[in-house]
Amino acid sequence: MISVAAALDQVLALASPLAPETVPLAEGLGRVLAAPVHARLTQPPFDAAAMDGYWIAAEDALPGAVLAVTGEAAAGHAHQGALPPGHALRIFTGAPCPARPGRVIPQEDVIREGDRITLASLPGAPHIRPRGGDFSEGAPFFPRRPLSHRDLGLLAAMNIAALDVHRRPVVAIVTTGDELVMPGETPGPDQIICSNSFLLAGAVTRAGGIARMLPIARDTEASLRAVLSKARGADLVLTSGGASVGDHDLVGKVAAEIGLERAFWKVAMKPGKPLMAGRLGKALMLGLPGNPVAAAVCADLFLAPLLARFQGLEGRPSTAWARLGCDLPAEGARAHYQRARLTPGEDLPILTPFAQQDSAALRVLAEADALLIRPAHDPARRAGERVEYLPL
Ligand SMILES: Nc1nc2c(c(=O)[nH]1)N[C@H]1C(S)=C(S)[C@@H](COP(=O)(O)OP(=O)(O)OC[C@H]3O[C@@H](n4cnc5c(N)ncnc54)[C@H](O)[C@@H]3O)O[C@H]1N2
Ligand code: MOO
Numbered sequence: 001m002i003s004v005a006a007a008l009d010q011v012l013a014l015a016s017p018l019a020p021e022t023v024p025l026a027e028g029l030g031r032v033l034a035a036p037v038h039a040r041l042t043q044p045p046f047d048a049a050a051m052d053g054y055w056i057a058a059e060d061a062l063p064g065a066v067l068a069v070t071g072e073a074a075a076g077h078a079h080q081g082a083l084p085p086g087h088a089l090r091i092f093t094g095a096p097c098p099a100r101p102g103r104v105i106p107q108e109d110v111i112r113e114g115d116r117i118t119l120a121s122l123p124g125a126p127h128i129r130p131r132g133g134d135f136s137e138g139a140p141f142f143p144r145r146p147l148s149h150r151d152l153g154l155l156a157a158m159n160i161a162a163l164d165v166h167r168r169p170v171v172a173i174v175t176t177g178d179e180l181v182m183p184g185e186t187p188g189p190d191q192i193i194c195s196n197s198f199l200l201a202g203a204v205t206r207a208g209g210i211a212r213m214l215p216i217a218r219d220t221e222a223s224l225r226a227v228l229s230k231a232r233g234a235d236l237v238l239t240s241g242g243a244s245v246g247d248h249d250l251v252g253k254v255a256a257e258i259g260l261e262r263a264f265w266k267v268a269m270k271p272g273k274p275l276m277a278g279r280l281g282k283a284l285m286l287g288l289p290g291n292p293v294a295a296a297v298c299a300d301l302f303l304a305p306l307l308a309r310f311q312g313l314e315g316r317p318s319t320a321w322a323r324l325g326c327d328l329p330a331e332g333a334r335a336h337y338q339r340a341r342l343t344p345g346e347d348l349p350i351l352t353p354f355a356q357q358d359s360a361a362l363r364v365l366a367e368a369d370a371l372l373i374r375p376a377h378d379p380a381r382r383a384g385e386r387v388e389y390l391p392l
Helices: 006-012 151-159 197-204 221-229 251-257 292-310 361-366
Strands: 022-023 055-056 064-075 086-089 102-106 110-113 114-117 162-165 170-175 212-213 236-240 260-265 278-280 283-288 320-322 335-341 350-353 370-374 386-391
Touching: 006 260, 006 292, 055 064, 055 151, 064 335, 110 292, 170 197, 170 221, 197 212, 197 236, 197 292, 251 260, 251 278, 251 283, 278 386, 283 292, 292 335, 292 361, 320 370, 335 361, 350 370
Parallel strands: 064 086, 170 212, 170 236, 236 283, 320 350
Antiparallel strands: 022 162, 055 086, 055 102, 064 114, 110 114, 260 278, 278 283, 320 386, 335 350, 335 370, 370 386
C-alpha cells in the first residue's frame, strides 16, 4: 500500500494537458484557456460619462454657475461640434465625453430652466470613467482555473470571440457487478441499483470532463473485456468495483491482459483502499473500488485532480481547517476520510463527522459538506482541536 500523497503524485504524473481546441466564446464556461489571451482593444475606449446629466468644462465648474445647454451625447452617439466656454453638454451614461478636462454633473444636482442650468453646489466626483480604466489593448488574461461567467464577460469586453482551450477529457465509465441493475429497472431479490455510474458521471462533468457511461459489465472476464473494448477513444477508463481481492474481482486481471501498465494498486486510505491506476494503451485507467462512498472519495481525491491536469491545471485538491466538533479515537494505518458536517464557529468553522462512516452509506455522503482528513496513525483527538478537511 502506498500513501495518498504518493498515489496522487503517481496519478498526476501519468497525465499531460490535452491539446488545445478552439471554441466560440459562448461555449467557454468551465473551459480552461490553453494560452494567455490579450485584450484586442482598450476599455472604455474613450472617457465615458458615468451618470445621466451635463458635461461641463473644468473651468466652468463653479458653485452657482449658470451655463447654456448645447447639444447632446448619448451612448453610441458622440457629440460632434464645438462646445464654447460657458456651455454645458447634455450627456447620458456611457456617452463619450468631449476630449478636454471636464466633469459630468448628475441631472439631480442642477436646476434646469429652459436651455439653462444652474449648478446647485460644487460638484464632487467627476462621474467620468477614464479611457482604459478597465483594461488597455494588449492586456493579458490567463486565469489558471475553469472560466467563470464573469470571465466570459471580461473576454467578451476584450473583443475575444473564440477561445483556445484544452480539450475536455473523455471518460469512459465502466461499472462492474452481477448484482447491479440500472435505476428504473426492477432489481431481483439479490440485486441492487447501480449508483456509481451516476455519481461518477456527475463527478466527471463537474470536473470538466465528458462522461461516456458504458453498459454494466457482469462478473465474467468475457463481459468485462467486451465492455472495456467499448472504451476505445477515451482519455480515461474509469472503472468501479471488482478491484479488491475476491474471486469475482476481475478488473485488475482483465485490465492487465489487455495491456494495463499498472502504476499502483492499493492506497493506505479508508475508504478507497483497493484503488488502482496506470496506463492502458493511449488512455489512462483509474480503477475505483465498488463501495459507493469509496468511489466518491476516490473521485474527489484522484479523479478531479486528474481531470484538472488533463485540462492544464495543477489539480491538487485544496483543503481547509476547522475545529473538531467532538472527541475522536486514534486512527490506524490508513488515512481516514470521514464524512462530516460544517457549522459556523468562532475563529474557524466546526466540523463534526457523522456517526455512520460505512463506505456503502450514500445518504450520509449526500448530507456531508466536507471530508474530515484523519492522517494514518493520527492519535486520539479532542473536540476543539484544529483539523484539516476537504470541502465537498
Ligand atoms: N478480504 C477482503 N475483502 C475486502 C477488502 C479487503 O482488503 N480484503 N477490501 C474491502 C474494501 S476496503 C472495499 S472498498 C471493497 C471494494 O471491493 P471491489 O472494488 O472489489 O468492489 P465490489 O466487490 O465489486 O463491490 C463492493 C460493494 O460495492 C457495491 N457496488 C459495486 N459497484 C456498485 C455500483 N456501481 N453501484 C452501487 N454499488 C456498487 C457492491 O454491491 C458491493 O456491495 O472490498 C472490500 N472487501
Ligand atoms: O476502502 Mo473500502 O474503502 O471501503 O471501504
